[in-house]
Amino acid sequence: xxxxxxxxxxxxxxxxxxxxxxxxxxxxxxxxxxxxxxxxxxxxxxxxxxxxxxxxxxxxxxxxxxxxxxxxxxxxxxxxxxxxxxxxxxxxxxxxxxxxxxxxxxxxxxxxxxxxxxxxxxxxxxxxxxxxxxxxxxxxxxxxxxxxxxxxxxxxxxxxxxxxxxxxxxxxxxxxxxxxxxxxxxxxxxxxxxxxxxxxxxxxxxxxxxxxxxxxxxxxxxxxxxxxxxxxxxxxxxxxxxxxxxxxxxxxxxxxxxxxxxxxxxxxxxxxxxxxxxxxxxxxxxxxxxxxxxxxxxxxxxxxxxxxxxxxxxxxxxxxxxxxxxxxxxxxxxxxxxxxxxxxxxxxxxxxxxxxxxxxxxxxxxxxxxxxxxxxxxxxxxxxxxxxxxxxxxxxxxxxxxxxxxxxxxxxxxxxxxxxxxxxxxxxxxxxxxxxxxxxxxxxxxxxxxxxxxxxxxxxxxxxxxxxxxxxxxxxxxxxxxxxxxxxxxxxxxxxxxxxxxxxxxxxxxxxxxxxxxxxxxx
Numbered sequence: 126x127x128x129x130x131x132x133x134x135x136x137x138x139x140x141x142x143x144x145x146x147x148x149x150x151x152x153x154x155x156x157x158x159x160x161x162x163x164x165x166x167x168x169x170x171x172x173x174x175x176x177x178x179x180x181x182x183x184x185x186x187x188x189x190x191x192x193x194x195x196x197x198x199x200x201x202x203x204x205x206x207x208x209x210x211x212x213x214x215x216x217x218x219x220x221x222x223x224x225x226x227x228x229x230x231x232x233x234x235x236x237x238x239x240x241x242x243x244x245x246x247x248x249x250x251x252x253x254x255x256x257x258x259x260x261x262x263x264x265x266x267x268x269x270x271x272x273x274x275x276x277x278x279x280x281x282x283x284x285x286x287x288x289x290x291x292x293x294x295x296x297x298x299x300x301x302x303x304x305x306x307x308x309x310x311x312x313x314x315x316x317x318x319x320x321x322x323x324x325x326x327x328x329x330x331x332x333x334x335x336x337x338x339x340x341x342x343x344x345x346x347x348x349x350x351x352x353x354x355x356x357x358x359x360x361x362x363x364x365x366x367x368x369x370x371x372x373x374x375x376x377x378x379x380x381x382x383x384x385x386x387x388x389x390x391x392x393x394x395x396x397x398x399x400x401x402x403x404x405x406x407x408x409x410x411x412x413x414x415x416x417x418x419x420x421x422x423x424x425x426x427x428x429x430x431x432x433x434x435x436x437x438x439x440x441x442x443x444x445x446x447x448x449x450x451x452x453x454x455x456x457x458x459x460x461x462x463x464x465x466x467x468x469x470x471x472x473x474x475x476x477x478x479x480x481x482x483x484x485x486x487x488x489x490x491x492x493x494x495x496x497x498x499x500x501x502x503x504x505x506x507x508x509x510x511x512x513x514x515x516x517x518x519x520x521x522x523x524x525x526x527x528x529x530x531x532x533x534x535x536x537x538x539x540x541x542x543x544x545x546x547x548x549x550x551x552x553x554x555x556x557x558x559x560x561x562x563x564x565x566x567x568x569x570x571x572x573x574x575x576x577x578x579x580x581x582x583x584x585x586x587x588x589x590x591x592x593x594x595x596x597x598x599x600x601x602x603x604x605x606x607x608x609x610x611x612x613x614x615x616x617x618x619x620x621x622x623x624x625x626x627x628x629x630x631x632x633x634x635x636x637x638x639x640x641x642x643x644x645x646x647x648x
Contacts, residue, residue, distance in 0.1 A: 129141070136218045136220075147224070158418070162408050166416060168414070174433065180516070191520060192324075201288070216279040223244065225241065228242055228386075229386075230384050233379075240270065242275070245278060252412050256314070273302075280307040320517045322375065326375055332528035335373065335513050336351070339366045347458065351465075355491050356561075358389075368445050369449045369454050372384075378535065388441075392437060406438075407444075411444065414436065417431060459541065462485050464491045465544070469546070469556040471546070472544060472584060473559055473564070474542070476590045477590075481588075485643075487630070491510065507622075539571075541576065555610075579593070623645065630643060
């Protein structure tokens with residue numbers, strides 16, 4: 126379907142506009158401005174991150190016994206959803222303008238989904254155009270098509286509309302609809318479609334993953350799991366490798382595939398020296414959220430967190446020259462669980478058994494670093510986020526853990542726990558965070574095979590296999606218990622973290638073998 130404009134009743138519809146046309150529309154409507162690097166800069170108001178308390182799933186015969194209903198997966202009735210959808214569409218018609226794009230999520234030909242994105246704001250449509258996959262020939266009314274309606278300025282009436290407050294993100298799996306209203310934060314759009322695939326794909330024996338992926342020139346594939354701020358985007362944008370994607374992938378018996386057509390990188394303290402691929406990708410066609418510009422030069426002040434720590438840049442995959450053109454990859458040979466340990470007691474790298482991989486996958490231990498969630502507060506704090514992305518996985522956790530175990534056993538994939546957090550002491554208590562060059566050296570040792578055949582010791586309490594020597598790494602960094610000035614302080618912090626692991630894992634109904642693969646308190 127070609128791009129263009131049509132008018133329905135009193136509404137002007139802008140359909141399948143190009144990147145340039147959407148940027149021009151956003152500028153004309155004063156939704157943002159161009160930075161010196163020509164990226165479109167926008168501000169998202171009071172919501173500078175996701176609103177998990179405002180997310181709901183329609184509870185009906187399809188979802189009733191399939192969703193793990195909890196404070197993250199909150200139920201709402203079909204009637205409530207339909208009434209709010211009608212209110213939102215009526216509001217959008219009254220504005221007189223809407224932007225519509227026909228896109229796709231999921232690069233796999235069979236398991237991808239078409240999605241019709243309808244937005245009140247031009248820049249929201251641009252965001253979807255950048256982050257989702259752009260079909261060569263977009264068309265109307267495809268089978269299994271989803272409709273995503275983003276009405277940023279329409280605010281629901283809290284409990285009267287069956288929601289928590291003046292914003293709502295609602296998924297209806299039966300009608301294949303998503304309603305996002307009352308928030309300007311565009312990340313809700315990408316994570317909503319991620320949540321859709323996370324519910325649907327396990328039925329097809331595919332593990333949906335909150336991870337980045339890249340490949341060597343020979344096609345050797347690696348996955349990088351982790352929450353925002355732990356290094357997924359930074360480490361996967363490797364000058365020596367080809368990027369597949371930076372955030373969302375599926376893993377089946379045929380290999381892996383990206384869910385998206387773009388990247389969504391954190392911008393806080395971004396520098397050309399440390400992250401050259403990301404720096405160069407932020408240009409005309411990119412969208413920068415909540416980054417302050419110099420009033421004279423219009424240069425982005427990436428170190429300025431006055432609006433939020435969660436500053437962001439969205440850019441198409443094509444802006445990364447070193448990428449896998451197919452947006453897919455072979456069976457991964459290496460999986461990296463990126464964890465940001467605030468206690469400073471985890472090693473920079475450990476090789477996991479399959480049972481340990483299931484344990485740490487379910488635990489999802491890390492830190493909230495410049496959290497993407499509204500209301501998370503400033504600073505950083507430890508957290509356990511199941512599957513390294515709890516807010517986006519609606520089925521019971523054991524569904525995803527079982528798929529991970531199956532993939533690991535079927536494809537002889539090595540799994541490593543990589544600490545991108547603190548060492549030599551806890552955060553704020555004399556410890557230092559591992560530098561990006563140190564973590565890159567660790568990742569290189571994993572990907573070039575050095576760690577596969579290294580000599581290992583066992584870290585007591587955690588029962589983790591830690592290498593005794595690695596090229597280009599100070600040996601004292603490899604064993605955290607030997608890197609603290611006060612060994613007794615290390616033991617106290619280790620016991621604190623192990624206790625947290627044990628308490629967190631009590632909520633899972635899982636095989637005893639997996640439970641026993643986790644940390645234990647030494648006598």
